[in-house]
Amino acid sequence: MKDLDLKQIKERSVKIRQSYHKLEKQHHGSEWTVEEDALAFLTDAGLVGRLAMSQQGRWPKGAQTVPELEHKLGECIWWLTILAERMGLDINDVTEKFLTKTEKLLE
DSSP states (O other), rough: OOOHHHHHHHHHHHHHHHHOOOOOHHHSSSSSOOHHHHHHHHHHHHHHHHHHHHHHHHSSOOOOOOOOOHHHHHHHHHHHHHHHHHHOHHHHHHHHHHHHHHHHHHH
16 A cells, blocks of 8 residues: 555545546536535544444444445545535645644644
8 A cells, every 4th residue: 555645635536526526417417516525424424433333343233344444434534635625725734734733732
């Protein structure tokens, strides 16, 4: 596995989202709105919670928990990257601001 930086994640995420927009137009006549993207992210984030419970032995899910959890964690990062992009925010900037602010608060 190669390490990705946020710039690479953003570039690849945007390309994937463009492909999904084409499918949305084919199947529904229009692209999903930012609000629909946010709802999809929240759904996946909820699944991360349930899969984390399963991975920790607190919810019966079955043997496929880890691959599914890995997928959903990656998907949530993808969604956050897309949401930032669609709302005119840069994922690099917002992450840097959060980390710097939080580090200063905890010093």
